[in-house]
Amino acid sequence: MKIKSLLLGAFATSLMGANIVLAAGVVDHFQLETSKTTTKVGEAIDLTVTAVDKDNNKVSTYLGSILIFSESDTNAEFPGTAIKDNTYKFTAADQGKVKFENAIKFSANGKQDISVYDSENDAILGKTEITVGWAAATTSTWNEDIKITYPENGTTIWTDSIKVSGTTTKNHKVKVSLNGTKTFDATSNDSGTFEVQVTGLATGDSVLKATVLDSDGKSIWESTEVKVSTESNAPKMNSISISPEWEMDAGTEIIVEVLATKWLTEVDTIINDTVTKLEEKTDGKYTGTITAPTEAWAYNIDVTLTDDLGHKTENKAAKSITVKAMESASTWALSVWTGMILDTVKNLKLVKMKTKSILSWDAVTNAVSYNVYKKDPTTWEMKLITNVTEPRYEIEITWDQVTYEDFAIKAFGKDWDKDIESPEYSDMTKVQTGPKEIFIAILAILLAAGFVYFKRRRQA
Helix, strand or coil: CHHHHHHHHHHHHHHHHHHHHHHCCCCCEEEEEECCCEEECCCCEEEEEEEECCCCCECCCCCCEEEEECCCCCCCECCCCCCECCEEECCHHHCCEEEEEEEEECCCCEEEEEEEEECCCCCCEEEEEEEEECCCCCHHHCCCCCEEEECCCCEEECCCEEEEEEECCCCCEEEEEECCCEEEEEECCCCCEEEEEEECCCCEEEEEEEEEECCCCCEEEECCCEEEEECCCCCCEEEEEEECCCEECCCCEEEEEEEECCCCCEEEEEECCEEEEEEEEECCEEEEEEECCCCCEEEEEEEEEECCCCCEEEEEEEEEEEECCCCCCCCCCCCCCCCCCCCCCCCCEEEECCCEEEEECCCCCCCCEEEEEEECCCCCCEEEEEEECCCEEEEECCCCCCCEEEEEEEEEEEECCEEEECCCCCCCEEEECCCHHHHHHHHHHHHHHHHHHHHHHHHC
16 A cells, blocks of 8 residues: 555655646746748748747746647648757747747648647647738749630520530639620649639620639730630520419329410420420410429429421429328428438648647538547447537546547538438548657656665665
């Protein structure tokens, strides 16, 4: 019992000593100052870090180590020689304040943060925010391009609008111009593709051109011109009538009448992906019978017209109907499921600290929360450990043993009364859940205390 008490006493004394070291400086947080509040992607800025107490007075005796990183831009660079592996240890000469010249370069535009944590106590921290824009291009650095991939040059259309798509560098503002007068805004995605609906095309020839803008709204790249021709003789629908209308039972037969351009080769109705061909009974009058779907829901009826030259006109949601839920002796109503699928969680990012690891990822459209899974080391199966509402999960580092465990995320949502989950796991991330250095240090203290105890007993 005395040996056990001595070992526990040594362990407690070591922890108290560690706390005394942390508290000796009376540091409450860090103040961060940057040489600029706005910068460009790839431009280095200075960073000054000051250790202060709760009254914002500098603590000149602070000798701790700090961790410097950007949570919003994990690809940010720290090119300065003073910062090694995102860390720095204060010296007596620093007097609680240190300036890092050319300390950080951001890789993405928008609002970006800089975070500084005490490496032994992550409750002591400081944060600041920088506005980052795209660097303006010069003639010598124009090595990017922009291209309209659809429509192709010489395309003929039969409507007054067209969806224009193309490729350029990712995450840039794009303007598509029509005949040099009207413009339409778009933004390239992470794959460098963009698309925008261009409207107001007049009959005859039109010219389309796409331009990439920098953060100041200046043109830096332009595509080659694309010419399209608009024909005015496309088939036209004048009206549509159905009987019965509005709300109806599942499986109800519906009589459809469409008045449109005469002598069309084909007039089709589409409801719930079912296509029905109408017949021209008299000039310009097309009729037929369709059947209401069996599932309770609100459905649109689309109509497509095709002439003998292959010109086609689509009339989306020309009419709509509502199918009523079937009555039954049960009190349960019919469940309605849209078949929505959640995207796979992407871009897992891990920030390692002394007492915890912070796992974050991109938000998923339509997700209400996220399921966090961990691989079972025995069965290798992925087991659900928790559900979080934000795209972020903090994993505490335990004091038992040094371990690395595999984590993966799935998006979770609701499709009416059904729970749904993204079909695929995110990429797996290995996370440290036990601090190797601290564990070894404590073990060494315990062994040393035991050795001294037994040596004194033998001398006695």
